[in-house]
Amino acid sequence: MKYNKFFLSGSVIAAAMTLGSCVGDLDLTPTDPSQLTPDQFASDPSGFLDKSIGGVYLQYATYGANGDASVQGFDGGMSTFQRAVFILEEVPTDEASWIPADADYGLFQYGIIPASNTVIMGTYSRLYINIAMCNQFMQTVSDGYYNLTTPELQAKADEYIRQARILRAGAYWYAIDNFGNVPYADENVRMGQVAPQLSTDFKEGRKQVYERVVADLEDIVAWYKDNDPNNRPAYGYVGLDVAESLLVKFYLNAEVYTGTAAWDKCLAHAEAVIGRLGKGGFKNSGLCNNYFQNFGANNKEFAIGGSNPVNEIIWTIPQEQTSQNPSGVGLMSFANSTFMCNGWIGDAPGDADFTCSMADYNSGNGWKCMVARPEFVEKFDWDADYAISPDKRTEWWKTSKDGFGMQNVSLRQAEWGSNGYLAVKYTNWAMDDNGVDAANSPAATDQLGGDYAMIRLAEIYLSAAEAILNGAGSSAKAVEYVNYIRERAGMVPYTNLNLIELQDERCRELYTESTRRSDLIRYGKWISGYNWSWKNQVANGADFSSNFNVYPLPSTTCARNGYTQNPNY
Structure with missing residues (x-):
């Protein structure tokens, strides 16, 4: 071009x-x-x-x-x-x-x-x-x-x-x-x-x-x-840890991109990142004590260069509300934390048989534009009604407990509330180790000031575990790494771990963090072997054509x- x-x-x-x-x-x-x-x-x-x-x-x-x-x-x-x-x-x-x-x-x-x-x-x-x-x-x-x-x-x-x-x-x-x-x-x-x-x-x-x-x-x-070797860039900038984390992502998918796997290189770079960042926080793993500290209004504290010694967010996309910045200048957009919160939520109509409020998320807007697919929801543990899960990562979801329908009877906005759960993880609440820190939360506004976490240390742990289970290291180490993530979510730790369990744990931990299509392709589950609602425009899902492993280049280009x-x- x-x-x-x-x-x-x-x-x-x-x-x-x-x-x-x-x-x-x-x-x-x-x-x-x-x-x-x-x-x-x-x-x-x-x-x-x-x-x-x-x-x-x-x-x-x-x-x-x-x-x-x-x-x-x-x-x-x-x-x-x-x-x-x-x-x-x-x-x-x-x-x-x-x-x-x-x-x-x-x-x-x-x-x-x-x-x-x-x-x-x-x-x-x-x-x-x-x-x-x-x-x-x-x-x-x-x-x-x-x-x-x-x-x-x-x-x-x-x-x-x-x-x-x-x-x-x-x-x-x-x-x-x-x-x-x-x-x-x-x-x-x-x-x-x-x-x-x-x-x-x-x-x-x-x-x-x-x-x-x-x-x-x-x-x-x-x-x-x-x-x-001790490179620690200022908040918002990239350096050694982002560079090496990107290598983890490239090597994790090397077989897809080149035809030759690179699990050993993936693990070596992942271990190097873990060695530098895997300190403090949850069980001294380098992870935040609370999962949602990665996705709250104050999540910049947990990014490299932030004020907290725990820096789970390796690559952060800064945002800032004008009301929070003494200069009166902010960095905001209709993407990042704003999109990841407001895209899901909205005020339910007064006569609706389901409940949702922008105030639940301390937001000043809600777009009612996204719903989750039931096959994804089913990957979490639930009670018999799919209403409440012991998995802490679903804490902010709207489910049948709020009157939402789990099935995608359609993918039409007019049926928001009855055609899928809301899998919300970003909010405008400040978060501490125990959850919402209302006293230090910003005002509810249209555009939110929380950062967007492009790469987290949790992803590096999961990638290391995947490389190990593909033959690059000790399975005991993979179990250790994944259990940091699983136990933080309040779930029973694994004693043994296989690739199918790891794939589902990666989905639960990294949901909506822009890894899923890549993961499904690497697992061999994107084209066929696994279907979900409205895949290939069929209500119960249908296989894709084999060329759909990549998108087309734009025709004009x-x-x-x-x-x-x-x-x-």
């Missing part, structure tokens, strides 16, 4: 930066008159390095300056990074569905996505806008715009380049996972050039992109371990750039 020149600006908390993009292309052009241009950078190299890397981080947190979407022709809220990956990884699965009627978005809840779908173009565009932002930052440094005249300035620029490479790898994980043989653009692809597909053969092209991204991450991790479309699309 061809990138027109654009410039970076912004800071992590407040920024004025917008990219324009037409739906049919990724031609990126500046639209904000207050944007910075590189000719200014030399006047304050340190300050402009901060602002420029902030512009990169901003594209992972929200959608554009002044409420504008970076992907034109695509809803601003949907165009955010978190919602884009949620759409790709969760909406077609057994966990969650998006029920408002929409010609293109509506197809995602059935898993049927043509190459012409505008949402596939929007989600793909978001990933490549972020990749382009990372590359453009590195290019402005290498082109000498910052006048780095001291070792301290050069060291700062080098560290920010490492961070941009890590963020780029994060976007590439979702691109490779969902789209397969994607074009590869690193900092050597200049503006105005078309990012190439590395091969016209699907399997070979996907493998080559994977290998390049993994090699880059390995280089970053090796540098940190040689030069900064293929046509304009000469890319080879994914097989059988």
